[in-house]
Amino acid sequence: MPYQRPRGTNDITPAPRPNEPAFEVHKWQHAERTFQGLVERYGYQEIRTPMFEDIELFIRSSGETSDIVTKEMYDFYDKGERHVALKPEGTAPVMRSYLENKFAAPGLPTRLWYFSHSFRYGRPGKGRYRQLHQLGLELIGSSSPRADAEIITLAYRYFSAMGMTGQKVLLNSIGKPADRILFGAVILKHTESYFADRDPAERAKAEANPLRLLDTKDPGLREALAGLPSILKHLSPESLAHFESVKAALDEEEIPYQISDDVVRGLDYYTDTVFEVVNESLGENLSLAGGGRYDHLIGQIGGPATPSVGVGIGVERLLLTLESLGIAQPVPPLDAFLVAATEEAKPPVRKLANHLREQGFKVLLDLDDKKLGAQFKSADRSGAKVALVLGDDELAAGTITVKTLATGEQISIPQADLAAYLAR
RNA sequence: GCGGUUGUAGCUCAGUGGUUAGAGUGCCUGACUGUGACUCAGGAUGUCGGGGGUUCAAGUCCCCUCAGCCGCCCCA
Known part of the structure; x- marks a missing residue:
């Protein structure tokens, strides 16, 4: 790994990082x-x-x-x-x-x-x-x-x-600042015996801002602070x-x-x-x-x-x-992944993709001339809700095959009804 | 900044100082001629976090360093 991100920084990535x-x-x-x-x-x-x-x-x-x-x-x-x-x-x-x-x-x-x-x-x-x-x-x-x-x-x-x-x-x-100066003096007075035998640096820090002693986790100091009246009383x-x-x-x-x-x-x-x-x-x-x-x-x-x-x-x-807390956050879904069943269907598929995008749908299609099975695999991994299949049969009939990826259900609808189907 | 702890494949992790570093999972290809997940068969993958040292020999021991995590300080 030649480079890693600077210490204490994070990459915010499209896919989840392991453990993050x-x-x-x-x-x-x-x-x-x-x-x-x-x-x-x-x-x-x-x-x-x-x-x-x-x-x-x-x-x-x-x-x-x-x-x-x-x-x-x-x-x-x-x-x-x-x-x-x-x-x-x-x-x-x-x-x-x-x-x-x-x-x-x-x-x-x-x-x-x-x-x-x-x-x-x-x-x-x-x-x-x-x-x-x-x-x-x-x-x-x-x-x-x-x-x-x-x-x-x-x-x-x-x-x-x-x-x-x-x-x-x-x-x-x-x-107000005036209240705090007074209360600071009260705190220092209250912890005087505690700080008497502490080192000077610690004492100086306390004197610079006594209020910050209040949320300490140091057990000794906590004890020294016991009985101190609340700041709200001052x-x-x-x-x-x-x-x-x-x-x-x-x-x-x-x-x-x-x-x-x-x-x-x-x-x-x-x-x-x-x-x-x-x-x-x-x-x-x-x-x-x-x-x-x-x-x-x-x-x-x-x-x-x-x-x-x-x-x-x-x-x-x-x-x-x-x-x-295990609170799920919405993942923005892809509306459809377009699949070309045959070589002849590829140009119409590209055309359909653009058409759907113009209508505001988020769609993806294969870029690498993958075979049909591999296109379905891509569709599956893309997170798309449906795969839209265009092949010789569909082109001849003016229909499109819609496969719901989560369930495997597949139906055929007229191409003219597609936008309405996706929008529902 | 201080103390502790961890770092081996994309991920989760095995690995008594001794061949060529492994498993599971994931990934890729094929069985599958119009269908992903399931099954089966095959395949690829590592600067063992980095640098130095000890040793015939280091993933393993020592030192340094980088990074993550826990606690402190403090805060978002």
Whole structure:
């Protein structure tokens, strides 16, 4: 094998890859179309941004101490000495474009969706890739709790529309930056004795962003955190009221969720609402989607303060979850495979193929002058619903033989009735 | 980035340091003169992930490396 794909990347192929049924292109197409169909009914419009950006954009938005910035960025210098990074997430580029191109509709919140690559330089594994794909939504310009609920609702309904069951929304609020500074101090105080005899690097990391200690799996640290009051007890009255309204709006939409006060998210730009969507069948540690409100992001990258909320959905993880749940995805069928029974029938068969294609049918025929039996074999493997046979008898009578491949049943119909037969 | 584990035919996998590396399945051809799947007969296929080393001899032992998977970190 002279070459193999770069580590942590995937080929998305027309036929399933061994052990990787999720990377079949028709499943991806279905996922994209379903998403587009759903969110466009809510007024979202597509946006496409470049695959790479000035690295500063990500440092400013995600936060200098975030893991994405400190160790997971695919960055390089181009021939003009520009320091750029393959985008590690979708939100910052969309916000940059929004600011740069000023396409906001006056008087209306801006609703955007995207389907995009993301790149994260981590150790790959199942459901964890260096090149991954995200479907995302951004609702820019509303501070209403209904905006938060709209985003969460759409994420949840999307998974349902894909046939998924068992997805859970984990919901939390991390308040405003001021709340977080206060709560961070509380956390550090609470874990002071634990960190007293830890190494300085670990201590520094904790001090840089104490909130991230909350979702630790380290048993010692978990113990040290025991008895710490919930972040929800430290919210300002405004944040608390916002959180209550988000919950009420989700109840109204009948979206099930569970409050999970250890969901803190890895990016610095979130304010108030944060959430993740998980599914047991994918594994405890992998989330299907994550998002929240980021009222200060646009301000952080140099624009006017603009309240916004969004979500990113992991396409690989979505499809992996559907596989592990055994949820079948529709395979686009071929309408017919045309078979020429005799040499004389070949030109009419080619003509018929074109005729059917003009009418919108998906048809295939033999290219390699195969014998009749081999043509049927091709028909069988093509996945076509029927084989259409033209030979001397049919040409003389103006009929066509239709064989249903799954059952082997064969009937003869007038050629004039063929389109109506296939369309039924 | 850290720890563990795996890598042999298209696929699933056997293979005590000792001829020319096997099985099942799939694939190709034929029996089949107007019919795929079933049956029967025949056939092709490997850089044993890659590189180096030890040895009379390496798929097998050692080192390095690449890739997958599991756990950690983190997240989609």
